[in-house]
């Protein structure tokens with residue numbers, strides 16, 4: 102479904118009135134501006150305020166669903182023990198402080214080691230490229246590479262190396278190509294969170310999912326009638342609504358909080 106099929110205001114209005122709502126948020130590029138150093142990312146102040154407000158409304162849950170490692174996501178979102186976090190594109194899960202064990206097999210570890218050796222050499226050959234070590238894979242970052250003509254050949258060589266080792270899921274994001282030894286995605290994460298909350302609450306849970314990148318399409322793809330997918334920024338998408346940028350999405354979250362607070366008071 103093309104973005105723009107639903108006017109943002111109309112979509113938010115509908116979500117304000119559902120009895121149970123999961124607000125599932127991508128992190129980088131959706132609530133946190135993209136920066137050169139991933140460790141320096143921060144949630145935009147207005148977005149944080151809206152998230153805190155939403156968390157305080159009855160029948161409303163906020164989760165982060167990110168490609169980031171869980172530890173990084175927990176730190177940057179300053180999540181407490183009640184947090185719902187899905188990291189590493191759906192592989193790592195933390196539900197209110199309970200972290201599902203990853204337990205990589207010896208074979209997975211071996212493939213990781215072999216890919217790391219290959220990627221380390223490739224990344225070292227391109228000035229200012231950076232290799233991110235993740236719990237179930239690697240990210241080849243190229244945001245800071247000055248000579249961007251070096252990026253396509255680096256990414257092609259990295260893909261070739263991953264194909265050579267075998268068994269990796271490849272994802273292309275913003276100035277990054279990533280390789281994961283586990284084939285799980287953000288859609289799996291959203292499905293799991295919805296089922297968990299519906300089970301706990303004994304009723305259906307509508308979902309607002311927002312994301313800015315290609316990897317968020319897996320999450321948009323599992324949304325159901327009554328949910329709302331919001332694409333943040335440009336690019337082809339299956340999301341039914343679109344906002345221009347992080348400030349516009351921050352405004353959407355604040356509007357949702359205000360309308361949901363008003364709706365809860367009426368019931």
Ligand SMILES: O=P(O)(O)OC[C@H]1O[C@H](O[C@H]2O[C@H](CO)[C@@H](O)[C@H](O)[C@H]2O)[C@H](O)[C@@H](O)[C@@H]1O
Nearest residue numbers: 128129135136137139167168169244275276277
């Ligand atoms: O699913 P997300 O929450 O959007 O995470 C995707 C990747 O985000 C990080 O990289 C991106 O953000 C960095 C900081 O702004 C930026 O420097 C980089 O160019 C982006 O690709 C993170 O480092 C990755 O692990 C995530 O997979």
